[in-house]
Each structure stands twice: as C-alpha cells, then as structure tokens.
Amino acid sequence: MMLHSHTLGRTVAGNSRSSSRVARCAPPPSAGVRPSSVAPSRLVATASSSVEVAVSDGNGKATEVHDAPSDIGNAAQSSAPATVETISLTEVLQKPPTDEALSLWRSADAVCFDVDCTITVNDGLDLLAEFMGCKEEVEELTNKAMDGVMPLNTSLEERLNLINCSPSDLRAFLKAHPPASRLAPGVRELIRTLQKRGVDIYLISGGFREILIPIASYLGIPMSRVFANRMNWQWDDETGEPTKLVGFDVSQLTAHNQGKPQAIARIRESNPYTTVVMVGDGITDLEAVQVSGGADLFIGYGGVVARPAVAEQAEWYTCDYSSLVSALSCYKVAVIGSGAWACAATRMIAQNTVGQGETASEFADEVRIWARSQHEAINETGENPVHFPGISLGPNVRAVASVEEAVADADLLVFCVPHQYVQRVCKQLLGKVKPGAKAISLTKGMRVTREGPQLISQMVRRSLGIDCCVLMGANIAEDVGAEQVSEAVIGYSDLESGEVFAKLFERPYFRVSLLPDPMGAELCGTLKNIVALGAGMVDGLDLGPNSKAAIIRQGLKEMRGFAQALFPSAVRDDTFLESCGVGDLVATCIGGRNRRVAEEWTRAALSGSPRSWSDLETDLLKGQKLQGVSTSNEVQEVLAARNWEQRFPLFTTINRIVNGHLPPSSVLDYKEGSRAPLVEEEEPLVLPRRNGGVAHWLQPLAAVAAATGFGNWE
Ligand SMILES: NC(=O)C1=CN([C@@H]2O[C@H](COP(=O)(O)OP(=O)(O)OC[C@H]3O[C@@H](n4cnc5c(N)ncnc54)[C@H](O)[C@@H]3O)[C@@H](O)[C@H]2O)C=CC1
Numbered sequence: 155m156m157l158h159s160h161t162l163g164r165t166v167a168g169n170s171r172s173s174s175r176v177a178r179c180a181p182p183p184s185a186g187v188r189p190s191s192v193a194p195s196r197l198v199a200t201a202s203s204s205v206e207v208a209v210s211d212g213n214g215k216a217t218e219v220h221d222a223p224s225d226i227g228n229a230a231q232s233s234a235p236a237t238v239e240t241i242s243l244t245e246v247l248q249k250p251p252t253d254e255a256l257s258l259w260r261s262a263d264a265v266c267f268d269v270d271c272t273i274t275v276n277d278g279l280d281l282l283a284e285f286m287g288c289k290e291e292v293e294e295l296t297n298k299a300m301d302g303v304m305p306l307n308t309s310l311e312e313r314l315n316l317i318n319c320s321p322s323d324l325r326a327f328l329k330a331h332p333p334a335s336r337l338a339p340g341v342r343e344l345i346r347t348l349q350k351r352g353v354d355i356y357l358i359s360g361g362f363r364e365i366l367i368p369i370a371s372y373l374g375i376p377m378s379r380v381f382a383n384r385m386n387w388q389w390d391d392e393t394g395e396p397t398k399l400v401g402f403d404v405s406q407l408t409a410h411n412q413g414k415p416q417a418i419a420r421i422r423e424s425n426p427y428t429t430v431v432m433v434g435d436g437i438t439d440l441e442a443v444q445v446s447g448g449a450d451l452f453i454g455y456g457g458v459v460a461r462p463a464v465a466e467q468a469e470w471y472t473c474d475y476s477s478l479v480s481a482l483s484c485y486k487v488a489v490i491g492s493g494a495w496a497c498a499a500t501r502m503i504a505q506n507t508v509g510q511g512e513t514a515s516e517f518a519d520e521v522r523i524w525a526r527s528q529h530e531a532i533n534e535t536g537e538n539p540v541h542f543p544g545i546s547l548g549p550n551v552r553a554v555a556s557v558e559e560a561v562a563d564a565d566l567l568v569f570c571v572p573h574q575y576v577q578r579v580c581k582q583l584l585g586k587v588k589p590g591a592k593a594i595s596l597t598k599g600m601r602v603t604r605e606g607p608q609l610i611s612q613m614v615r616r617s618l619g620i621d622c623c624v625l626m627g628a629n630i631a632e633d634v635g636a637e638q639v640s641e642a643v644i645g646y647s648d649l650e651s652g653e654v655f656a657k658l659f660e661r662p663y664f665r666v667s668l669l670p671d672p673m674g675a676e677l678c679g680t681l682k683n684i685v686a687l688g689a690g691m692v693d694g695l696d697l698g699p700n701s702k703a704a705i706i707r708q709g710l711k712e713m714r715g716f717a718q719a720l721f722p723s724a725v726r727d728d729t730f731l732e733s734c735g736v737g738d739l740v741a742t743c744i745g746g747r748n749r750r751v752a753e754e755w756t757r758a759a760l761s762g763s764p765r766s767w768s769d770l771e772t773d774l775l776k777g778q779k780l781q782g783v784s785t786s787n788e789v790q791e792v793l794a795a796r797n798w799e800q801r802f803p804l805f806t807t808i809n810r811i812v813n814g815h816l817p818p819s820s821v822l823d824y825k826e827g828s829r830a831p832l833v834e835e836e837e838p839l840v841l842p843r844r845n846g847g848v849a850h851w852l853q854p855l856a857a858v859a860a861a862t863g864f865g866n867w868e
C-alpha cells in the first residue's frame with residue numbers, strides 16, 4: 155500500500171501520545187530493511203494478517219496505526235471518537251533507510267529513545283490515570299494537547315491534577331506494571347545490541363521520570379542519561395517523606411515543545427559525539443532532526459502507534475526493532491590464507507557479499523584475502539594461479555600482502571592457513587584485531603604444547619581474545635570451487651556468531667548446518683587426516699574397497715574415542731555422523747591430498763626407492779600442504795604422554811609406518827602394529843623437543859619426525 159500525502163497530516167502538539175484516535179492491532183510483522191522493492195517515495199507497507207489502521211476525519215488529519223499488545227490499549231480503542239473510521243488492513247507502514255541513514259545508524263555514538271509508545275507499548279501517564287480510575291478525563295486532556303488546542307505544559311498540569319496520586323499509589327502502580335510487561339517487542343534486544351557496540355543510550359521523554367525510572371534501570375540506562383519531566387511533591391516536614399503531588403517542574407526541557415532537540419543539544423555539549431540518532435513514534439521526536447544542534451538522524455518507529463505523518467517525513471521508518479538490529483551489522487570480512495581451501499571459501503563468501511555493500515546488507519561488499527606471495531596475481535587476474543588455478547574468486551575480492559592489513563577493521567576473520575602456521579599468524583595479529591571481531595577456523599590440525607593438545611580455535615580464541623567458531627566438512631577445495639554439492643557444519647559456542655558465519659558461507663551448492671559441538675567438529679577435521687594416510691597406504695598396497703572400509707571404520711571409531719577421551723563432557727556422539735565426521739572421512743579417504751601422497755609414499759617404499767614425505771609434498775601438491783603427517787606426530791605425542799597407544803591402535807600403527815618403524819603393510823594389522831616395540835636405544839637419546847624440553851618417550855619418534863621434515867611449528 156502506498157500512502158499518499160493527502161491522507162497524512164496532523165502535527166501532534168506536545169509529546170507523542172497515543173491518542174484516542176488509534177486502533178488496536180496485533181504486533182507488526184518482521185519488517186526487513188532490504189530495500190529491494192523500494193517504491194519511489196520509499197514509503198511502503200508490508201504484509202500483515204491482523205493490522206488495523208484508524209483513519210481520521212476527511213480533513214486528512216491524525217491518520218494512525220496502533221499496536222497496543224497490553225490490555226491498556228483497549229482503552230484507547232474503546233474510546234475512539236465517532237469521527238475515526240477503523241479499517242482492517244493487511245499492511246503496516248515502513249520506509250527503508252537511505253544509504254546515508256544506514257551509514258549514520260551504523261556509526262552512531264549515541265541513540266536517544268522516546269519512551270511512551272516507543273520503548274513502551276503504552277503511554278505511562280494514561281496508564282497511571284487508568285490505575286487511578288480517571289482514564290477518560292485524562293485521555294481527553296491528552297487529546298487536547300495532541301490537537302493543539304491546549305499547550306503541552308497546561309495539559310500536563312491538568313492531567314496531574316486529575317491523577318493526583320500519592321507516593322504509595324505510585325509505588326503500587328509501578329509494582330502492578332513491571333518494566334518487562336511494558337516494553338515494546340524487541341526493544342530490549344536492540345538496546346542491548348547497541349550497548350554491546352559501545353553506543354550510549356539516552357531516554358528523552360515527555361513523560362514523567364517517576365514512571366520511567368524502573369524501565370531505565372531494567373534497560374541498564376543510567377539516570378544521568380534520562381531526560382524527562384519531574385513531578386513536584388509536597389514534603390512532610392517531620393518525616394521528610396513526599397506526601398502529595400503538587401504539579402510538575404516546568405523548568406525541565408521536556409516540559410515544552412521542541413524540548414527533545416534541546417535535550418540532544420545539551421547532550422552534545424557535554425559529550426564529543428559525532429553521530430546522534432533519535433528514535434521515536436511522534437512528531438515531537440521527529441523535531442529532533444529539524445532543529446540545528448539536534449540529532450543527525452531520526453528513525454520513526456510505528457510498532458505501537460504508526461503515524462503516517464511521521465512516516466512520511468522520517469528518513470527511515472520501521473515497525474519492527476529487529477530490522478534496526480540487523481541493519482547495524484555490516485560485517486567486513488577478511489580471509490587469512492590463500493591456499494586451495496582458502497580460495498574456495500573466499501569464492502563462496504564473495505558470492506554472498508557481492509553487490510551488497512550499498513544496501514542494508516549484513517556484509518560489506520569487499521572481501522579481503524591475505525595472500526603472502528600471490529596477492530599481485532590475484533588482484534590482476536582474479537584467481538590464485540598457484541594454489542587454485544583456473545577459478546575466479548570474484549570481482550569483490552582484494553588480496554593484500556600483509557596479514558595486518560587484511561584484518562584491519564575486519565569484523566569477521568576466516569582463518570584458513572595450514573595448521574603449523576596459525577600460531578605465528580596469531581602472534582603477528584596481537585593487538586591488531588578489531589575488538590569484538592568474530593573468527594572462524596577452517597584449518598584442520600592441532601598443536602601439542604607442554605600443557606597438552608590445543609585446538610586451532612582455542613589458540614585463536616586465547617591469543618586474540620575473540621570468539622572462534624569452526625567450519626568443518628567433506629570439502630575438497632576443487633570440488634567446492636566447481637560448485638559440486640557439499641555439506642559442512644559450523645561448530646559454535648556462541649550461537650550468534652555461528653548464525654552470522656552460516657549466512658556468510660551458505661550457498662545453494664554449499665549446505666551449512668549449525669552444530670553446538672565445536673571441539674568435536676574440529677577434532678573430526680583434524681583426526682581424519684591421519685586416517686586418510688592409512689587409506690592412501692591401502693591404495694598404495696593395491697588393496698580394494700573392503701580393506702579401505704576397514705581402515706575407515708576403525709578410523710572413525712578412534713576419532714570418536716580420542717575426541718571424547720580428550721573432552722569427555724563436550725564432544726557428542728552425533729557429531730561423528732555429520733559432514734565433519736563420517737562425511738569428511740569418506741571424502742578424504744577417497745579424494746584427498748593426504749590419501750594421494752600416502753599412496754605414492756607407499757608405492758615408493760615398496761619399490762625399494764623410498765621418498766620422503768616432504769619431497770612428495772613438494773612434487774605432488776605443488777605448494778599446497780600435507781597436514782596428516784604432522785598431525786599424526788602431534789596426536790602420537792598425546793597418546794604416548796597418556797599411555798593411550800594401545801587404546802588407539804590404528805593411529806599408533808599409522809604413526810609408526812609414517813616414521814619408518816613399521817612397513818606400510820602393517821596398516822591392516824594395526825593391533826599388532828601398535829604393540830610392536832619401538833626403536834630400542836641403550837642410552838636414551840637427548841634430543842631437544844620442539845618446545846624446548848626433553849621427553850624420553852618421544853625421542854625415537856622425534857628423530858624420525860625431524861628427518862621427515864614434518865612436525866615443526868613455525
Ligand atoms: N585443500 C582442501 O581441500 C581443504 C583444506 N582444508 C584445510 O584448510 C587449511 C588450509 O588449507 P589450504 O587452503 O588448502 O592451503 P594449502 O594446502 O593450499 O597451502 C597453501 C597455504 O599455505 C600458506 N603457507 C605456505 N607456507 C606458509 C608459511 N611459511 N607461513 C604462512 N603460510 C604459509 C600459503 O600462504 C597458503 O595460504 C588446512 O588446514 C587444510 O587441512 C580443509 C578442507 C579442504
């Protein structure tokens with residue numbers, strides 16, 4: 155529905171009250187802010203099943219839509235004057251933001267809210283009048299002020315005279331109407347979100363402080379940030395207690411017309427704010443931007459009382475606070491890494507963010523990717539010629555040579571470098587990451603420290619002090635780049651982060667599900683690389699699917715056993731049936747790099763001309779990295795330190811084969827293999843551990859691992 159200006163009209167005198175000229179309706183529908191279908195005047199209506207609009211007389215005045223979810227709203231409806239025609243409608247007003255409005259909203263330092271019918275679903279004074287049994291008379295005075303036939307301060311004074319409450323009446327009233335029962339839908343979440351972003355919240359109300367104190371306190375707004383009228387009380391000389399209401403303090407800014415912009419000007423005088431936003435339902439709230447020194451942006455809210463006159467003049471008009479929450483986010487994304495998987499992931503992200511920076515999108519258009527050596531080629535050709543040749547990453551991808559530059563200002567950090575480099579990258583990023591940024595790790599691997607195993611997501615979380623989800627699944631990079639249907643899970647601790655990343659990655663060909671088991675998911679991705687080496691050995695031995703299935707089955711069992719032994723209360727059984735578990739295991743054992751290199755390594759070993767893992771990595775992977783061998787060594791450190799080698803016989807046997815202690819043919823005799831004695835030394839070797847200490851149990855392994863060129867963290 156388009157609303158034409160001749161139906162709009164009255165400037166409400168005084169504060170923005172819900173008058174008798176309103177109709178009751180159900181809460182508004184979720185009103186998105188994406189302006190894809192913006193009509194020329196930008197004032198649009200969204201579908202709703204049960205909204206009513208109250209239209210004024212034929213003079214084009216006071217056209218309003220009202221939502222009063224509490225019982226108090228019934229009063230307004232029942233007392234609607236005869237001139238008001240209430241029509242059922244299936245639409246609610248809304249007007250999407252201009253780009254400028256959106257940018258002001260996202261950069262706001264302070265947001266000022268009107269209270270009655272903006273923060274709350276009713277007018278506090280009308281509600282108090284109802285409590286005191288003088289609802290109709292007070293409403294009549296409210297309307298006089300709204301119709302402009304009575305000045306605001308006179309109307310306020312007369313209404314207070316009628317209400318004439320005592321302090322104990324006021325206390326009883328506040329008890330009967332606790333803050334939570336009075337809040338407009340979604341306003342608490344909006345204010346919390348703003349507070350989390352460091353935005354200062356103010357209440358600027360034409361209502362009374364005494365009525366809104368509990369609301370301010372419930373919302374965590376200090377009273378020093380509340381501008382409202384004050385009741386005047388007569389005090390008992392003996393007790394020092396207030397006894398009788400005797401009017402109100404006319405010196406308050408909010409007692410007069412244009413009080414709201416004046417309050418904002420005062421706020422600005424004492425705070426160095428660049429951008430101040432006013433949110434409200436009424437014409438007096440709109441005044442906040444119409445007076446110099448006032449707000450930079452006014453957002454009209456019609457979720458309780460929708461006033462077309464306000465909607466028409468507001469730069470942005472909404473009936474749903476969740477649209478303001480989602481409009482706040484315009485996440486800038488940085489991908490840390492430019493290998494095969496990093497490129498495939500960047501391509502998906504770029505597809506999801508392209509062309510959205512100018513609108514109310516959640517994501518900024520540009521995706522920055524840290525590419526140590528291929529940045530120039532990526533920027534020139536649009537693809538990574540070394541790690542992901544022939545696949546265009548997207549026009550909105552920009553590669554940078556410095557990891558610090560990649561993360562500067564970024565809100566979402568996607569970690570995707572081979573696991574042995576993550577620690578060094580984190581050290582480089584210390585103090586460089588935007589506070590409040592969220593991370594996700596796509597890296598499969600782990601680190602072993604003196605304290606024990608450390609997952610990559612834990613390392614990111616601990617070293618950078620930010621939340622870190624994981625994305626794991628059967629995701630061979632080249633297949634994802636070719637848009638073959640693939641699945642993945644996002645393991646999260648913080649659901650909000652998980653949801654944001656799900657939106658960032660989800661594509662028609664890339665199905666993402668959320669999993670509240672980040673550790674289980676990450677350990678799956680890590681451990682399957684060891685099993686894939688076993689699968690490659692089976693292929694190198696020219697054995698068929700039955701034998702490979704035996705390795706996959708035992709591998710899955712040990713993956714689950716190891717993950718649950720490490721994190722017994724966190725890792726779930728079901729995780730192993732997800733794409734990160736059995737899915738990734740099967741994919742990698744059929745088509746992964748670890749499998750491929752292990753097959754060649756086995757063939758070379760059997761031919762009598764053995765080749766080292768690092769030689770084969772260079773030869774076969776051409777700059778891509780092999781993770782399984784170092785992961786096998788890392789996991790074996792944990793197994794040996796905890797005396798778990800026999801408990802995980804396949805992992806142990808594969809590690810012994812990898813390090814030259816057993817022939818590749820032992821892979822299917824893993825029970826025997828895990829019991830076979832290691833290299834026997836008369837005198838314990840004194841080899842430095844990579845973390846500086848000496849572990850006798852590790853010495854023979856360390857010697858071989860060092861010789862293979864794997865297991866060294868940078
Ligand atoms: N390639 C794939 O199909 C998949 C890989 N993964 C995982 O994703 C992670 C990254 O893998 P890919 O993107 O494929 O990388 P990759 O295996 O193609 O390796 C190239 C990457 O290593 C980086 N690199 C090389 N030397 C470095 C150094 N000295 N310091 C810092 N970075 C260095 C390069 O800059 C580049 O980002 C790994 O943990 C891998 O297990 C996960 C799913 C699929």
Ligand SMILES: O=C(CO)COP(=O)(O)O
Nearest residue numbers: 627628629630746747748
């Ligand atoms: O993790 C992968 C697929 O999900 C890729 O495994 P590879 O590193 O063995 O190729």
